[in-house]
Amino acid sequence: MKIERVTAGMSIKRSVDAGTEDQQRTVRAIIEDVKENGDRALFDYTEKFDGAKLYSLKVTQEEINEAYEALDDEMIKVIREAADNIAAFHAKQKRETWLYTNEDGSILGQKMTPLDSAGVYVPGGTAAYPSSVLMNVMPAKIAGVERIVMVSPPGNDGRLPAGVLVAADIAGVKDIFKVGGAQAVAALAYGTESIKAVDKITGPGNIFVALAKREVFGDVDIDMIAGPSEIAVLADDTASAKEVAADMLSQAEHDRRASAVLVTTSQELAQAVARKIEDQLMSLPRSEIARASIDDYGAIYVAGSMKEAVQTINELAPEHLEIITENALELVKDIKHAGAIFVGRYSSEPVGDYFAGPNHVLPTNGTARFAGPLSVDDFMKKSSIIMYSKQAFDKHGKKIAAFARLEGLEAHARAIEARND
Amino acid sequence: MKIERVTAGMSIKRSVDAGTEDQQRTVRAIIEDVKENGDRALFDYTEKFDGAKLYSLKVTQEEINEAYEALDDEMIKVIREAADNIAAFHAKQKRETWLYTNEDGSILGQKMTPLDSAGVYVPGGTAAYPSSVLMNVMPAKIAGVERIVMVSPPGNDGRLPAGVLVAADIAGVKDIFKVGGAQAVAALAYGTESIKAVDKITGPGNIFVALAKREVFGDVDIDMIAGPSEIAVLADDTASAKEVAADMLSQAEHDRRASAVLVTTSQELAQAVARKIEDQLMSLPRSEIARASIDDYGAIYVAGSMKEAVQTINELAPEHLEIITENALELVKDIKHAGAIFVGRYSSEPVGDYFAGPNHVLPTNGTARFAGPLSVDDFMKKSSIIMYSKQAFDKHGKKIAAFARLEGLEAHARAIEARND
Structure with a gap:
């Protein structure tokens, strides 16, 4: 060196793969197909891309049990201990709703609410990392997300790796589906017969997964493209x-x-x-x-x-x-x-x-200038709370109407004045 | 009704304007032009789109003084009071760095750091709202961002509205530039002779601004597309x-x-x-x-x-x-x-x-399912801190190496074991 x-x-x-126009077109076509044909499209792509002919996408309890049997007990204990450490660290990140009252009687605050649902993408093949399962799922769990869905492409034997299944089970994921690629991202974003749509998609993937996440962003939230x-x-x-x-x-x-x-x-x-x-x-x-x-x-x-x-x-x-x-x-x-x-x-x-315990999903590519690790914050959102008292309203109403008129928004001023009559 | x-x-x-392919091409061409020609491109586009022939982009102290004179004193007091209220609310959002020590002697924590710089886009014409200036700038200010840059397209008289300039000055913005549209976003993202690049761009704008923000996202951070x-x-x-x-x-x-x-x-x-x-x-x-x-x-x-x-x-x-x-x-x-x-x-x-006091930059278009108001968090980022003691390392090293080998990452296991010899 x-x-x-x-x-x-x-x-x-650094090397950033933005994808070719050809790849972008392919991804858009796959997304449209999944939107239109649902599970049928998922089965077709899984056969085409993963070489697995499936009749059901959802991982069964039997498959989970077999996964536990395939790992040795010491390894399972290590995964459990790692999950506990990740949970302990992320619990410190969790923020609660707060409210405060001003002298004029107005109450202001910030309400913290978990997302309703989140989807975690886990890559297949040699990049199927049990640690990534824990790192993506635990923050959502700690945030209080009720429905956490995991997707991952099966091998051509139609199965997911034992380590991934055990990690998902330890992390508390109930819904695991054997589907990957852009088609899995489309299913998470828009829903199919088997997979109900989620509010946010996280997790790494190949260029097709990255392009699909970029494509669905706005309809659902996504994490950073790694x-x-x-x-x-x-x-x-x-x-x-x-x-x-x-x-x-x-x-x-x-x-x-x-x-x-x-x-x-x-x-x-x-x-x-x-x-x-x-x-x-x-x-x-x-x-x-x-x-x-x-x-x-x-x-x-x-x-x-x-x-x-x-x-x-x-x-x-x-x-x-x-x-x-x-x-x-x-x-x-x-x-x-x-x-x-x-x-x-x-x-x-x-x-x-x-x-x-801290998250291993981290900002790459110089984005640490403005971004941080995946965290509990990524699975909660804020709502502001504003409760004006009559006293506060009487004190400030005129100023608010004046500000509205400075901006030429007369109906805003009148909404304030409607309370005066 | x-x-x-x-x-x-x-x-x-809801009505979402995703932009036509023609608009996307225009925006990409403008961005390339600004990257290549810097200020010269900004002057050209400002003449072409805003009808203003400028020789300097930066707003002068004289212009600020004139803006104060153009507003009545009561109005200036209202803007100041609003800024104080916004500052007070956002100060409650600010989070500090934390660290804790585990029983095994390991120290874990989360470091909070403000972004180095932020750029605020303020639309022109009738949508030039002083309140938006306050709502975008104050969270960055409270976060501790050192360099806050504001851009806004001038009228054909080459000036910005008095209310916008006064709000910017009250919020503490030092660098205000008379440039708007996709060209302003490009300047904020990549820098020109006059405008140094920033790490994050926030603020609303027309379809060209929205498309430009989408285009530069990744090189810099952006807020949600409203x-x-x-x-x-x-x-x-x-x-x-x-x-x-x-x-x-x-x-x-x-x-x-x-x-x-x-x-x-x-x-x-x-x-x-x-x-x-x-x-x-x-x-x-x-x-x-x-x-x-x-x-x-x-x-x-x-x-x-x-x-x-x-x-x-x-x-x-x-x-x-x-x-x-x-x-x-x-x-x-x-x-x-x-x-x-x-x-x-x-x-x-x-x-x-x-x-x-709470922010008026809010999630539109159903994105309140997963997003919240603009906040101090948008102008800070987290870094995880991990400091293992020898004791913690000796206790857990073997488990960590075993986990690495489960994932087939031998060099990870050896990095741990290099400490044992």
Whole structure:
């Protein structure tokens, strides 16, 4: 890996797949088909794209039971413990309705209400991650969403992976459907005979899923469209090169387009990490993917000072940030833009991916400048409450009518004055 | 107005303008032009679309001073008081960073950080509302956004309305630019010589502005795309027909496509409101607009019971809801979907449009099912904090590695195990 000096205005080299016009047309056609033909379209696409001929989309209790049998008991306990940790962290995010009364007797407030329903998309194949099931479902559960629906494309044997089913069951999902792709997104947005429409769709997916989510946005809410995963490590000479290299590779193995960046004040660490990455790469099962990611989107930058290094991190606005320095916790206050901040040597990124509790659905692609982790807030909405007393109305009515007339909205002024007569 | 019986599965008749392909092409061309030619493109479009030949885009202190002189002192005081009320309400929304320590010594938390910058779009012409300036800027200000930029198309005299400039100055905006349309959105998203790019764009606009916001979304954040305004009034026989009619018309005068709906348990009120609307319509300056809105998107529904009426409101998911009934405050808990809830006879909707404090930027078009008012949250973002202790790491490391291997991500497991050696 090349080692470079940091310069002003740095950004992570990113690869965004916006989809071709052809893919967009395909997605629109699939959505129209599902709107028109409902379940029939879902069965047809599942046979065509997933090679599975199904007669019922819904996962049965028997399939759930078989999934539990397929996993060993220790693993099931780990998934349960992870779910509990995620629940505990997200419970702290939950906000309650509040009201307050002003001196003039007016009452103002903010009512918090869970969404009625949410749909979680879980990708198929090797990207069918039980951890993603937990991370998408638990915030909705904690928010109080009554109906949570999960969709995922089956293998050509017509089944979903055991880990995914067990995670869904532990998270409390009752409605799991074996359907994926743009057709699953369309079903969640508009409903079919089997699948009732939901208010919000979350979860990662391939380009067809991403395009379909963009297409249905507005009719239902969606989460952010995720890009390839990223990690930035901020380290000084107290960090272990072996550990930093291992953490960077854990990101690189996700995807050829994943990005792993080290920003360090230590030229020595920079060189040692570059060597360790080469060493560790060789023995990785997914070394081909990790190699491509490191070559195309990896970088090691040396900064002249910690201040300069922190500034560089804020310019990068990474999805994941590890801080492995002396006094790492003190640096957190200077970090403005990062999806999740892993502090100190024992907070290797997989700690957060699987277990600690905070969400692993994070803003990619520089969007940490304005967006954060998936949270309970994503599954609740606010309504303002305004209750004016007669006293408040008498005191302020004239001013309100005057403001309305400044804007040329006479009927607004008259609505106020209708109370005076 | 026709009076109908409520039925299950009701929705507000809505008109959504998605834009033609021609408009989309125009918007994309404008965005490309601004990206390429910067200020020069902005000057050209401002001359072409707004009929104003400008040599500088930025509003000067002199223009601000002139705007203050153009308004009377009482009006300026009202704008200041409204700004104070908006600030007070939004201050209650602001959330602080939190951290907690678990028994195993791990520290978890959520860091709240304001966005670095935000851009507010203010429409031109008769839709140049000083109240919208306050409602968009104050939440950003309270959030702590350092750089707030405002854009608005000038009249053909090259000026912005006095009320808009005074509101912007009171709200504390330093950078006001005389440019509108898709070109202004492009400038906010990508920057030009005069206008530095921002992280988020909010504010209403015409179809070109809406399409441009959709186009730049992802590169920067945007607020919801607003549809025509809506009000639903939930009333029983204690309500005054005159007041209900006046409130419905205050919504109808906004836009031919605005919607005003009454849901009532009282057949008598239904009939009286229908008559009062006819009476009051005649003398309104904007009667032509209000008439079109009432005819095409107005409705009066009679429900058999209050329970049925409330259910209907939840199905409608209106932007604004007025509850004018006995025990109105008690009904609030049953309302699941509404952008803002106005409780009791003295909470006529204009009270909230201008003055009370809660935001008037609200979810339209049924999106109150999943979205809420513009808030301080829209101008801050979360970052998760994870700090594992050695103790926590030693306790949980093996489980984390096992979870990673269940997902086939060997490098994740090895990143954990690199700490063991």
